[in-house]
Amino acid sequence: MNRPLLGVLLGLVLGALDGSTAWFTAPELRPEVLGIVFGSCTKGLLVGLVTGFAVRKTGSLLRGLVVGTIVALAFTIPIAIMNANYYDNATYYWKIILPGAITGMLVGYATVRYGRRAQPRGA
Amino acid sequence: MLEAVRATDPEIRRRALERLAAAYWRPVYTYLRLHWREPEEEARDLAQGFFVALIERDLAARWDPSRARFRTWVRTCLDSFVADERRAAGRRKRGGGAVHVPLEAEGIEDELAGAIAPSTEDPDTFFRREWIRGLFTGSVRALRDELRAAGRETRLRLFERYDLADEADRPTYARLATEESLDIAKVGNELYAARARLRALVLERLRECTSDEAEYRAEARELFGTDEP
């Protein structure tokens, strides 16, 4: 499977799983869990897509890890800030940023490790 | 020649052994002088005795080509012979019997002046190198004789000055060309011709000293294909 597509699928699945954990980690948000899952899926999809494109030619797993983390942080930090401010709860920084960073690492790593590397042009 | 050494006809065998003695005289003598540290007279005596024993006692008939090369076998026999002789109470005067061993003895002591055998060297390696030196020495002599007989004095001079010199004393082609009033290409050609002939002479002698085509080719590979002594 090519890396952008694999990134999208991984992002969707991990995003859905990550979003659904809010049911347990943030019981006060249970009424909004569907929205949270949808948002998390969207975020995962975008992280997977961008990461998949960014690493489509690399052979370095470390690069996959770093790119996945940076892209995930780029998406999760603004969301964490918005949520923390909206709910006036600083714990959202950790609850959103930390899982997001680890799923980003996972997406970046798995995309390089299991996705098909794009051939250089002309090869 | 080595096949003839083991021939059943005693006369063929004797003649082959005499030729063999001529081929091996130099390394045997040098080995006795430098490795066994025998004095000149004793070394000459022992060498003569060794070849006489080879011929008269039919020692060569005991050589098994499948077990060792002839050269190695000769060296081993020589060691045993010297040890036996040293054990004997008194050394009887050897030689002078029915067998005449033609020895190219002239000048060998001058050649050996100052030469020493490395004390740590394996006897086989030492004997082998002396054997190779003997091959080349004899071949260089033959080359000299040939070139003189053919009137190729210039070629001989170039060869001696360039190829027989040690590195430090070796002149350049350009210097040789100037001194001999030749162009450099001619110097190269003359040297090439001398070397090609020397190679042929060495190989002729090598063939004489080896038992069959396989041994000849193997020896040639070691002679020319390696930097080993």
Added chain:
Amino acid sequence: MNRLSDEALAHLRDVTERPELPGDRYEIHERLGRGGMGTVWRATDRELARDVAVKVMTLPAASDRERGRLQREAHILARLEHPGIVPIHDIGQLADGRLWYAMKLVRGVALDRAVESVSALPARLRLFLRLCETVEFAHVQGVIHRDLKPANVMVGPFGEVLVMDWGVAKVLGEPEEGEPAAPPSAGAADASGGAATDGGAATDSTSPGTVLGTPGWMAPEQAAGRAHTVDPRADVFGLGRILHALVGSEPPRRLAAIVARAEASRPEDRYGTASELAADIDRFLSGTAVSAYREGALEKLGRLVERHRVAILLLLAYVVMRSLLFLWGDR
């Protein structure tokens, strides 16, 4: 006449061996090494202004058969156009009858020396995969090397792997003249003059009954004097021996099984082709199941964990982190 000094003797041995190639095209420099049949020299090709290697037989061919061997090696090299096989440029005969050919100069070191600086097993195996690829290419072209050993594999400065010395190679479908008539005695190689004096040179094939190949590296069926009947599995054996030397004394079990299968005594117990062997090495490197080893359930689980350990660690890190957030996230 003065005694020839060691230095003068060495010089005479060198200049009487040094080939004088016809014409002005090649200038011979230093000796690079020697193979079973001859010596290899570095030379400059003046016409094309490049350095080449020139292989010269030590002696004129003793027979048409021996002459044929060098010519066949040259023809084999000419037909095997592959990055892992040294291309040949020219062939000829010296005035004294010695045959020679010029080929690309390989600036590298033999595999056994090259791997001294490559300690990581995966890196060694990747070198080995390139070797397998070259051997498989030759097999597809109908050529069996028959003398694979580390000394005949060169590794270039950029990691390129080249298979050298095709002097005893066999072309499938082409009959060889004067095949050994009978299995040789154990001392055949020694008696034939110690072509193997360095312990590694290929034995000569000029005498009936001697063995083609190098003791210790050649397949049992080849060592038994049936060199003319061997098939690509003889090279698989040679590859197996090389792999054995590369992986050290205590390789992982699955790798040990690959080695054992490659160097099995009976050809039918080996991999059928070099590419099958390479495929198993590839599987080993990627952590998937290898065909040479039947693993138990626990071993399989262990291999899967090993293969996906980073992903599993990341997942575990995620679960731990989520658990911690769940337990203490609001404090």
